[in-house]
Amino acid sequence: MIGIVDYGVGNINAFSRVFKLLGMPHTFLNCPKQFDKKLSKIILPGVGSFDHAMKTLNQSGMRNKLDEYVIDQELPTLGVCVGFQMFCSSSEEGNEKGLNWIDGSVIKINKNLLADHMPLPHMGWNNIDILKDSSIISGIDRETGFYFLHSYKVLTSEEHVVACSNYGDTITSIYQHKNIYGIQPHPEKSHSNGVKFLENFGNL
Numbered sequence: 001m002i003g004i005v006d007y008g009v010g011n012i013n014a015f016s017r018v019f020k021l022l023g024m025p026h027t028f029l030n031c032p033k034q035f036d037k038k039l040s041k042i043i044l045p046g047v048g049s050f051d052h053a054m055k056t057l058n059q060s061g062m063r064n065k066l067d068e069y070v071i072d073q074e075l076p077t078l079g080v081c082v083g084f085q086m087f088c089s090s091s092e093e094g095n096e097k098g099l100n101w102i103d104g105s106v107i108k109i110n111k112n113l114l115a116d117h118m119p120l121p122h123m124g125w126n127n128i129d130i131l132k133d134s135s136i137i138s139g140i141d142r143e144t145g146f147y148f149l150h151s152y153k154v155l156t157s158e159e160h161v162v163a164c165s166n167y168g169d170t171i172t173s174i175y176q177h178k179n180i181y182g183i184q185p186h187p188e189k190s191h192s193n194g195v196k197f198l199e200n201f202g203n204l
Contacts, residue, residue: 002026002202003039007060009053010045010083014188018195024202035065041201042066042075045188046082050106050152051094053082063099070101074179076204077101084175084182085154093152101180104156104172113168121151126185128163128173135204136181137162137174139196146173146185146193153184 002019004012006028019026027037044066046053057063070077079087088098091106098106111120127145130137145165154172162174165184175182181201187194 001038002041002043003029003034003037004043004045005057005062005066005083006030007057007062009056010047010080011188012045015043015045015198018188018198019202021195022199022202024199029062030060032061032065035062035069039069039075041204042069042077043201044077044079044083044086046080046084046086047149048082049093050082050085050091050098051096053086054094054096054098057086066099070180076179076181076201078181078183078201080183080188081150081186084184085152087180087182088154088156091152102154102156102160102175102177102182104154106152107155108152109150109167109171110169115168118168121149122167122171123149126165126167126171126173128165130163131158131161134162134174134176136176136197136200138200140193140200144193146183146187146190146197148185150184154182 069075085106087101088104089100160177165171165173187197
């Protein structure tokens with residue numbers, strides 16, 4: 001059972017539609033008691049600002065359960081966009097403390113590296129450059145890529161970067177270390193590549 005964290009931040013219904021299409025059992029997690037279900041994986045979606053997302057998650061009462069399932073029980077866990085950035089300890093975007101699940105920092109895309117025709121936020125489709133093999137990207141068309149919408153990026157050790165993208169600045173697009181996975185773009189908005197990515201995560 002795939003648990004989608006429903007803390008008021010992120011389009012959880014878009015993920016649900018993909019998993020219904022794939023025939024993969026899933027549920028929404030909106031309180032600590034929901035974690036008593038037989039979960040096999042967790043997705044933390046996210047949109048908007050880092051501070052708002054962290055405050056909302058902390059107020060949901062699910063923070064301790066997430067630590068238990070992700071860190072102690074090592075369930076495969078996927079963070080999407082701001083959800084991925086929240087895995088770090090902090091962000092330049094705000095003052096709230098992050099989940100501190102991965103060794104990395106969240107910094108703003110360097111606007112000085114962008115050409116005149118490249119606005120910030122980085123919005124739209126971008127291809128990916130695959131840096132290492134991982135089952136999470138099996139069957140992904142790297143040239144088609146994914147749909148992005150963000151102004152901040154995760155800076156982390158290259159050994160944990162599965163794929164990156166270039167938007168003037170180099171962006172960590174897909175991350176994996178042990179049971180923790182992150183994707184900066186939005187697979188739920190990325191058509192066939194997004195469906196395949198979520199299918200791969202569901203089949204881990």
